[in-house]
Amino acid sequence: MEDASFLFAGIKFDRKKFAKDFERFKEKKENKDLGLEVSIVGNAKSEQEEGDKCSKKRKRKGVTGGSVEGFSVFKSSNPTSEIEQNDVAEDKSSEKKEVFRQLEWDNILRKKYGIHVSGSHVPSPLQSFDELKTRYKCKSYLLRNFAELGYVEPTPIQRQAIPVLLSGREFFACAPTGSGKTLAFVCPILMKLKHGLKNAIRAVVLCPTRELAAQITRECKKLTEGKNFYIKLMTKELARSADFSKLRCDILVSTPLRLEFAIRKRKLDLSRVEFLVLDESDKLFELGFVEQIDFVVKAYSNPLVVRSLFSATLPDTVEDLARTLMHDAVRIIVGRKNTASQTIKQKLVFAGSEEGKLIALRQIFAESLDPPVLIFVQSIERAKELYKELALIDIRVDVIHSHLPEAQRENAINDFRAGKTWVLIATDVAARGLDFKGLNCVINYDFPESASTYIHRIGRSGRAGREGEAITFYTEEDIPYLRNIANVMTESGCEVPSWIMSMPKAKWKKHNPKRDSITAGPRDDE
Numbered sequence: 001m002e003d004a005s006f007l008f009a010g011i012k013f014d015r016k017k018f019a020k021d022f023e024r025f026k027e028k029k030e031n032k033d034l035g036l037e038v039s040i041v042g043n044a045k046s047e048q049e050e051g052d053k054c055s056k057k058r059k060r061k062g063v064t065g066g067s068v069e070g071f072s073v074f075k076s077s078n079p080t081s082e083i084e085q086n087d088v089a090e091d092k093s094s095e096k097k098e099v100f101r102q103l104e105w106d107n108i109l110r111k112k113y114g115i116h117v118s119g120s121h122v123p124s125p126l127q128s129f130d131e132l133k134t135r136y137k138c139k140s141y142l143l144r145n146f147a148e149l150g151y152v153e154p155t156p157i158q159r160q161a162i163p164v165l166l167s168g169r170e171f172f173a174c175a176p177t178g179s180g181k182t183l184a185f186v187c188p189i190l191m192k193l194k195h196g197l198k199n200a201i202r203a204v205v206l207c208p209t210r211e212l213a214a215q216i217t218r219e220c221k222k223l224t225e226g227k228n229f230y231i232k233l234m235t236k237e238l239a240r241s242a243d244f245s246k247l248r249c250d251i252l253v254s255t256p257l258r259l260e261f262a263i264r265k266r267k268l269d270l271s272r273v274e275f276l277v278l279d280e281s282d283k284l285f286e287l288g289f290v291e292q293i294d295f296v297v298k299a300y301s302n303p304l305v306v307r308s309l310f311s312a313t314l315p316d317t318v319e320d321l322a323r324t325l326m327h328d329a330v331r332i333i334v335g336r337k338n339t340a341s342q343t344i345k346q347k348l349v350f351a352g353s354e355e356g357k358l359i360a361l362r363q364i365f366a367e368s369l370d371p372p373v374l375i376f377v378q379s380i381e382r383a384k385e386l387y388k389e390l391a392l393i394d395i396r397v398d399v400i401h402s403h404l405p406e407a408q409r410e411n412a413i414n415d416f417r418a419g420k421t422w423v424l425i426a427t428d429v430a431a432r433g434l435d436f437k438g439l440n441c442v443i444n445y446d447f448p449e450s451a452s453t454y455i456h457r458i459g460r461s462g463r464a465g466r467e468g469e470a471i472t473f474y475t476e477e478d479i480p481y482l483r484n485i486a487n488v489m490t491e492s493g494c495e496v497p498s499w500i501m502s503m504p505k506a507k508w509k510k511h512n513p514k515r516d517s518i519t520a521g522p523r524d525d526e
């Protein structure tokens with residue numbers, strides 16, 4: 001992890017400058033502690049208006065620095081008689097009771113869905129999608145599109161993240177792979193943007209790969225079916241030649257590199273962006289991305305931009321960064337942090353050598369090839385080598401890595417999704433975010449470079465509650481790192497031999513050993 005403390009430096013929200021407002025905010029918190037400003041589930045008016053009020057207050061703070069009034073409904077009233085005082089006391093006590101009841105109910109709901117939150121005054125989780133209508137006046141088209149897509153009830157991350165983003169709060173969230181994080185940020189952004197109001201980019205979603213950016217764009221379009229939203233994927237073409245001053249775009253989805261290019265070379269204006277989402281945020285803070293991210297984030301000159309971070313793995317360093325740099329951030333963790341999805345059956349296989357791996361793979365294919373299967377290797381070279389090997393067998397195989405032209409990468413993904421390809425060999429370019437609905441099995445032909453890479457790779461299967469399988473080959477050189485993977489396995493309920501669990505945990509930065517080339521072992525037909 002790079003030292004990324006300079007990140008978000010472009011956001012003009014500094015505590016010194018707004019010290020007075022922070023003082024007032026404290027005052028507000030005290031009043032809230034008395035239970036005067038907490039929303040109640042089912043109160044259609046309150047939460048939408050609270051959200052709007054919240055952003056208006058931030059506006060006043062951020063833009064004019066003017067006085068902020070009305071923190072307490074009781075401050076402005078001036079009870080004179082004893083009866084009035086008693087009435088006020090009674091009101092206070094019943095409001096307090098209601099607030100406690102609500103908090104209790106929120107906790108029950110969170111416990112039921114494994115949601116853990118911290119931060120001040122976290123909005124109540126959703127009980128159902130219908131609540132989006134009753135509590136937040138969500139437009140019917142969105143709920144219709146949910147139904148069309150078969151989304152009957154919100155997933156745990158959606159239950160909590162949607163109300164938090166709707167209330168204008170910044171947050172960072174960690175939830176398992178395939179648990180619906182995309183909808184968790186797209187839905188509230190669509191609800192808040194009210195399409196077609198302004199001619200400016202108002203939301204930006206950043207993610208580490210083009211394939212993932214394309215997938216998020218598609219998901220956004222599906223959700224806005226029947227409405228005039230302008231959702232744009234930052235393609236190479238767009239980044240190079242678009243006239244951004246004329247481009248109609250409500251939500252822009254991009255990789256950091258392309259966005260940086262468009263800002264530098266094409267004068268892309270991000271001053272009116274209201275929402276910034278960093279998907280796969282821990283990856284975006286790694287070496288190779290962090291400088292682009294820093295540059296891009298500085299381009300968001302709107303002091304009211306609401307930032308949110310999502311990932312299935314969230315190292316403490318990224319959490320610390322988010323906590324210090326975001327404004328009054330909420331933390332949302334679903335299940336246990338940095339664990340694999342519970343629906344994936346995970347297995348370790350000792351393959352002995354490179355030759356042993358190929359034999360083991362062919363054996364799996366012979367005994368139980370249940371396509372589609374995704375195979376991960378460590379490098380582009382090895383992806384090409386394995387492709388040559390498997391092309392000799394009578395199975396439909398393809399390969400994806402970052403040295404392929406964009407169209408070929410796209411075809412590889414599309415053919416795999418469509419079932420035209422049974423086996424896809426991939427480098428870690430396909431490890432994050434990609435949603436292959438029916439993927440049955442992930443094979444880690446090469447041991448993953450880190451526990452988080454392991455979690456993301458195997459998370460391409462077992463999505464949206466479905467079952468999946470993950471097989472990880474290891475050789476002698478991987479043994480010191482076995483324990484780290486074994487921990488992930490036991491955390492999600494898989495069995496691991498006791499000798500592995502008694503090994504010391506290796507200090508692990510990136511494990512990318514030099515491996516012998518992938519050579520053909522003896523074949524059945526020889």
Ligand SMILES: Nc1ncnc2c1ncn2[C@@H]1O[C@H](COP(=O)(O)OP(=O)(O)OP(=O)(O)O)[C@@H](O)[C@H]1O
Pocket residue numbers: 150151152153154155158175176177178179180181182183311312432433434435437459460463464
């Ligand atoms: N409420 C829902 N009910 C049923 N399916 C859903 C719901 N929300 C999302 N999905 C589906 O779940 C799948 C996974 O969603 P998504 O790709 O957003 O997961 P993710 O949490 O972002 O995963 P990753 O960490 O791997 O990026 C998708 O196929 C999506 O259509």
